Amino acid sequence: MLIAKDEFVGLGDVAHFVSGGESPSLVSHQDAVARFFADKALGEVSRARMEATYDACKEKAARLFAVSPDEISFLAHSSDGINMVAHGLNWEPGDNVVVADVEFPSDILPWLRLRDQGVEVRVVRHEQWQIGLDALAEQIDERTRLVAMSQVSYFTGQRHDMKALAEAVRAKNEKTLLLVDATHAAGVVPVEAYHADVVVSSCYKWLLATHGVGIVYLNRERMAFLQPPFLGWHSCERTPDWEQPTMYRLKEDGGRFEPGNPTFIALYVLNNALERILAIGIPNIAAHVADLSQQVWQGLADCGLEMMSPADPQQRAGNVCF
Template identity: 40%
Template sequence: MQSLIDKSRFIGLEECTWLYSGAETPALKVAAEAVQTYMRIRSLGPAGRENNARIEASCKANVARLLGGKPEEIAFLSNSSEIVSMIAGAIDFKPGDNVVIHTLEFPAGVLPWLLLKEKGVTVRVVNHTRWQVTPENIMAEVDSRTRIVMTSHVSYYSGARLDYRSLYARLKQTDTLLLLDATQSLGAVSVDMYEADFVVCSSYKWLLSVHGLGILGVNPTRLSAFMPKSTGWRAVTDMFSPNRFESFAFLEDARRFETGYPSYPTVYALNESVQVLLDIGVDRIERHILDLGSELIGKLTELGYEIMTPAESERRAGNICILSDSGDELAAELQERNIYVWGGDGRFRVSIHLFNDSEDIARLLQALDCCRRSSSDRTEGKKEPL
């Protein structure tokens, strides 16, 4: 399979095999140029600020298209961890309330809820079965005192994709909110922000941008009265109102969650990178990622590797996770061969995006074979002589 985009459009991608998108992606040249544009724009004073506002509006419109929503339903904060913590702090929890999470969740989706134990809130943790969690598993822990369910669309740990649409259809029959982390899916597979109450995503992974931005999609259907417990000048209707030292009013759209300026270099870069994704088409990207993933899973299985990620295409996205007690060591060995994967926590992870092709898969498999033989030789060398 050929890639959907020429590797020359990225900085340094022609000198390595990048299977690391679950951690971060290589830099798009147009995104790098956009950051440089921002730096030049700063010299224009007021005109520069006007351009910032225009690019921010364009970026929100692009992100909204990717999420199937509207620009006014998108907010930009500093990172996804901040967003999860902000939402956790905004819910009026009472002693005896509970939150439901699961064991395939990234720490950013776990830690803010643990703080709530001090308020008498119970954190219910759903255990995975063979590295998968289903809507049924989650709903079994939901009751009348469950205020919110937090889950990733695609697990950073196992690569399994959750059927969040089915989960949300059930949660809408209750008062329980759904916070969906799309950090490991948005830009790789389709995501619908109207099939959750909140959608959060980082800027620097599958969206092909850089660090510095957390994206929040706010579905207004059940959240029209939901207000943050922190604020800033960007969140209010009139920061210079005559009674600004006595009171304020929140904006009604998603901007009420923004406290100050976003990282404009990131906004400029994200505006360009998301446009690249939209031009190619997320449906095409998803098919490419799933087909190339099937190729990799099939060959790894033939070689005897134990795959954590489901083989069925509808139950995975770009992350393919393989059990390994020495995943971090293996990742380091592959890095010496200019092949980038993520290793640790009992596995190594191969992440496939639109710029990957069958040659990348072949190069990885060849390197894995060399690493295996090298490890076997080292083990043989340690045996006691007869």
Template identity: 35%
Template sequence: MPQWYEQLRSQMPVTQKWAYFDHAAVAPLSLPAQRALQEWAADLAENGDANWGVWRKEVERVRRTAAKLLNAKQAEIALIHNTTEGINLVAEGFPWRAGDNVVLPAGEFPTNLFPWLNLADRGVEVRQVKTERERLDLAAVAAACDERTRIVSVSWVGYATGWRNDLDALVELAHGQGALLFVDAIQALGVQPLDVAQTPVDFLAADGHKWMLGPEGAGVFYVRREHLEQLRPLGVGWNSVKQAGEFSDSRLDLKETAGRYEGGSYNMPGIAALGASLALLSEYGAAAIAERIDEIGNQLCDALTHRGATIVSCREPLRRSGIVAFDWPTTEPPVEIQRRCREQGVILNTRGGHLRVSPHAYTNADDIAQLCAALEATS
């Protein structure tokens, strides 16, 4: 009887060609996601909008799946195009006053920095807490906060070395300071469990094209229901109102859900494909997937260190994630190693001067062996 992660592997066409270690950048599509895109394209080519209502119902199924993933209410979920859109919904919609500030770790991905810096002309200060290889000191975060701190914004998992932040501790810290917590969840959602009823983050956003195995252009935004009226709605359009579709009704009667942020037409194929991958992953559950990624990550680190690599990422049980940054014992620059590995059928990446690998739950020992062989061929 195959292990469940072998069954998942059978749903990943990429394994037929590549040893794929780049889920922290852009993930390959699952077979169900590929089929969803093909079905949508065929339907639209053959039928135009005759079946639009069927695809619109699919949007709500995906919303339900995303809500279940977070143990959130459906009304708290908006389907967005990318993480940047989700962060800007908060950054631009929050009722700032001159002199307010936002606290976040230094070294964040630009998506979780630029929208906050863009508030300078509104008198909002951005306070960046110094980190070392993404390691975040909660005492330093607390010291950066004061009575004018409105939001603490963090990545659940850092993109460069994979440091995983303790969201429970950060929620407690932010709320204790009278601030709200925003989470950039793109490097963890779908493969790390999160229950927003138990870990009451205030806002969260994640595109689906990494660990959730979806296409680019379809993601998830979560806003705790109690904050819905606090954010000024952005991108308001025909789909933001309760009477969406009744185009002769000109009342601006906004939906009482996060759906008010879905102002225009949906990325129907992207959402359908994301939903197909989320349904596949939900068969196994985020906890089991996290455990498997942990297991394969440990195997990977053992194999790399045995061959002389230096692991840069923190591998403590509560801090590690699916991202492993490392240095290979050679004078070749990381980008050249990346290029030569690609020639050997191995996809990896570089960040911050280090090599970066990011296996998924379907990654196996053969992939690791192929990676190590490709690396050794560069020495």
């Protein structure tokens, strides 16, 4: 056991099987929320404390994703990050996007809307509930602008190797962008975000945090051209005419994609959760989850149920689907 059950709210004698939907809350989150309100009560001084928590949380998120803090943005949820890319690219009629048929709706719907601009959405069909990299590569051609995939499928539990996924995409078209939804991987297994161009993750599942904040990584080298679809005071550097601006200068880091104040209270909770997760270590968590999920997988299989999740624990994370 990596975290004692009494460190979670309301578990008691409960066996919690739905962290892929909503994880239980850490008792220590109550202290994190109390710190937020105590800081907020300080008036103008509060902003410095809030921003210090913002910076600390961004540093931890970067460690989790094995990237630089200046490549991290905090948006309201993973859907915001996906839509930011969908609206930020300069699409042309005849372009195409490749998705899989076992993706969560939010990983598909933003691309379907691009059909109005003449963009084709190509769907990779699963074979016995699995998405093969060869089948994915077959859908990629010279007009494929982006491939959108989950590192771990919410629907089947299949886990993709981020490096292998990126190599399969770029072997067909080195200009094709790779967007990965790591919502069901982050906090459970390693997320080597630097292999992709964009990685998004919600935080209220395996990251033990709450709604209202999502982590977005943008590859600094390959995504430098992406313009934020929305602007606000938080996304720009202060200029000489800041009080009545007649010009703007975007921030150089991921803050350019955050038009307004982040949801600070959610960041206090996320910062606390990431501190706990990183202290335990993702390799330790991954090994523990692999052991538990194997017990669940085998138990369900022994009951005669059809298993959608792969039999190989290395091809799964925490989701066991049947």
